[in-house]
Amino acid sequence: MTPTSTRTRRTTAGTKVAASVLPIARVAVDVSLAHLDRPFDYQVADSDSDAAQPGTRVRVRFAGRLLDGYVLERLATSEHEGKLGFIEKVVSPEPILTPDVAQLARAVADRYAGSMADVLRLAVPPRHARAEGTSGFKAVAPPPLDEPVFVEPVGPAPTPPEIAPVDRAAWKLYQAGDAFLSAVRDGRPVRAVWQALPGEDWPARLAEAAATAARAGRGALLVVPDARDLERLERALLDVLDKSLFVTLAADLGPAERYRRYLKLSRGDVRVAAGTRAAAFAPVKDLALVAVFDDGDDLLSEPRAPYPHTREVLMLRSAAQPCALVVGGFARTAEAELLLASGWARPVVADRATVRARSPRIEAAGDEYAIGADSAAAGARLTPAAFAAARAALAAGRPVLVQVPRRGYLPTLNCAECRRPARCRHCHGPLALGGSNRLPACRWCGVAEAHFNCPACGSGTFRTSVVGARRTAEELGRAFPGAQLITSSGDTVRSSVPAEPAIVVATPGAEPAATGGYGAALLLDGYALLGRADLRAAEEAMRRWMAAAALVVPAAEGGRVVVGADSTLPTVQALIRWDPAGHAAAELAARTELGFPPAVAMASLQGEETVAAHAAESLRLPEGGEILGPVLLEDLPPPTGSRARGPAPAVGTARVLVRVPPSGRRQLAAEIKALAAARSTRKDDESLRLRIDPDELF
Incomplete structure (x- = not known):
């Protein structure tokens, strides 16, 4: 390996002496440059030999600067023929980077054409000395001989709490469900795509699978999209495991507590972990199970380089360790369907009779058998069928869930004459109305627009294309004056609501759980979800609708769901039949x-038009590969929904897509990585964003 320094450092004690045993340390230096994405060899001083073990944090001199790094392994010799620099400092003797996590970080970096340093920043939390139990490791002088030495008596080691046998009754409702738990217990590396039943208590099912692994003396790792889901999962784990047997990992814990829990896992004190996105790298010992629920949620896609997806990270981990994998959800993504179609995973689903018994009654706007289908109000936003379902649920003493695609009041404004989107005259961002007594304002720069004039037709009046949650709550408050009104969206998200009559207006992903279940769910503005300029529009609409409908009691108990979309649409039909598998199969087909992911491997190159085009042409693509573009990003429709992040791209920014067959995925990643390394070596000034499996395709 190429050394970073050929000069032996001196200390106050004189020249450092290399360790007598395994004097070479291979170090992963915290450098994100693509052409330096490899480990480097350093000498280990004899004084640091005991502390500088694999997995420990160290400080090394790299290109004249002191940088952090991790010791990956100790070697007897180095391949480098010149002099090697010494490790400057062992930051901590704690082996915080386990071999499994180091191997996973390398695999993720290769999969997404990124650097291992970037992945390690996502995987390992920053050090907190107090949580580690040491602020250093200098030798402590023994007490003087004339002072008494008190030795605390050592008693027997505490007995670990007993783990009760797992009740498999709920898993037996699924074909192959009981066999899956048996495989987890036996430590077999099975892979499953789990289709959760309507109304399923999915945190309890995941907790039972984790308890099965823990009872066999193995580890389990459970990943969910957000903190609300993690809170539910933690409560379910407490029902089957003692609180000393598992930890939860989330961003809101604070640096000290998160690091303390991370240490419990790396030391093997606990072997069950649950958490959000970053927990996919948690150093769980003796893994028997890794699981992710609702893998279609955008929150499971890392927004920082190299942009890994939690599902793919856990797939790599289950193949490398190996261990059981479960990808679960009420809906099914095209990626999960591809796992089944390829034979890499097996389905865990219930039979149709069980699905029908657990499902609410679902109907759509335009259904000729719906209540009031022949009335003038059948095409209204709140149809007669929706009003009837809400009244029946309130009369039965149950809450009613109203799902609205967008938060706010009127989040989207258009010209009333030509229907063009209303834009800010300062930054060209979208205009929105925050309340009934407010002026329209830009959602990007916040500047109010007191005198709007459409640049296309000159009109000065607005119309709205999407109604937000706050405006919907106002309308429902007038329609049901005697019912309690609850809003759950934005910064005011409720985790649960009591079992009493109420109208609950929520945005997708913010639906609170209702004690005993909702009596009805009204899924409004379906056209806003299905009409988005997004490759995953239909899949995302299905996922959001099913997540809301799953909170409703079965049809036998009066549960009803009314979706505000045309009943002839394939996605709506799949929802009515509760057929996520058929919808995912059709989407994948x-x-x-058409040659879209995940049926193909794809990469995006985003930058100045000529730079992006020239970079794409320099790639050596496998047979069947093709280049699409470049396309100026300002010519594309603006992103909508949860994928809308930030202002429009700079003028002149273009994107080139590179598409190859699935068999060429590794070669594509290697070519993108080589391109990044070449640009880094040349120190190119032009910015170019490289990404494997881009989320946004319009």
Whole structure:
């Protein structure tokens, strides 16, 4: 390996002496440059030999600067023929980077054409000395001989709490569900795509699978999209495991507590972990199970380089260790369907009779058998069928869930004459109305627009295309004056609501759980979800609708769901039949025919038009590869929904897509990585964003 320094450092004690045993340390230095994405060899001083073990944090001199790093391994010799620099300092003797996590970080970096340093920043939390139990490791002088030495008596080690046998009754409702738990217990590396039943208490099912692994003396790792889901999962784990047997990992814990829990896992004190996105790298010992629920949620896609997805990280981990994998959800993504179609995973689903018994009654706007289908109000935003379902649920003493695609009041404004989107005259961002007594304002820069004039037709009046949660709550408050009104969206998200009559207006992902279940769910503005300029629009609409409908009691108990979309649409039909598998299969077939992910491997190159085009042409693509573009990003429709992040791209910014067959995925990643390394070596000034499996395709 190429050394970073050929000069032997001196200390106050004189020249450092290399360790007599395994004097070479291979170090992963915290450098994100693509052409330096490899470990480097350093000498280990004899005084640091005991502390500088694999997995420990160290400080090394790299290109004249002191940088952090991790010792990956100790070696007897180095391949480098010149002099090697010494490790400057062992920051902590704690082996915080386990071999499994180091191997996973390398695999993720290669999969997404990124650097291992970037992945390690996502995987390992920053050090907190107080949580580690030491602020250093200098030798402590023994007490003087004339002072008494008190030795605390050592008693027997505490007995670990007993783990009760797992009740498999709920898993037996699924075909192959009981066999899956048996495989987890036996430590077999099975892979499953779990289709949760309507109304399923999915945190309890995941907790039972984790308890099965823990009872066999093995580890389990459970990952969910957000803190609300993690809170539910933690409560379910407490029902089957003692609180000393598992930890939860989330961003809101604070640096000290998060690091303390991370240490419990790396030391093997606990072997069950649950958490959000970053927990996919948690150093759980003796893994028997890794699981992710609702893998289609955008929160499971890392927004920082190299942009890994939690599902893919856990797939790599289950193959490397190996261990059981479960990808679960009420809906099914095209990626999960591809795992089944390829034979890499097996389905864990219930039979149709069980699905029908657990599902609410679902109907759509335009259904000729719906209540009031022949009335003038059948095409209204709140149809007669929706009003009837809400009244029946309130009369039965149950809450009613109203799902609205967008938060706010009127989040989108258009010209009333030509229907063009209303834009800010300062930054060209979208205009929105925050309340009934407010002026329209830009959602990007916040500047109010007192005198709007459409640049296309000159009109000065607005119309709205999407109604937000606050405006919907106002309308429902007038329609049901005697019912309690609850809003759950934005910064005011409720985790649960009591079992009493109430109208609960929520945005997708913010629906609170209702004690005993909702009596009805009204899924409004379906066109806003299905009409988005997004490759995953239909899949995302299905996922959001099913997540809301799953909170409703079965049809036998009066549960009803009314979706505000045309009943002839394939996605709506799949929802009415509660057929996420059929919808995912059709979605995957369409993407295969059209050449869209995940049926193909794809990379995006985003930058100045000529730079992006020239970079794409320099790639050596496998057979069947093709280059699409460049396309100026300002010519594309603006992103909508949860993928809308920040202002529009700079003028002149273009994107080039590179598409190859699935068999060429590794070669594509290697070519993108080589391109990044070449640009880094040349120190190119032009910015170019490289990404494997881009989330946004319009």
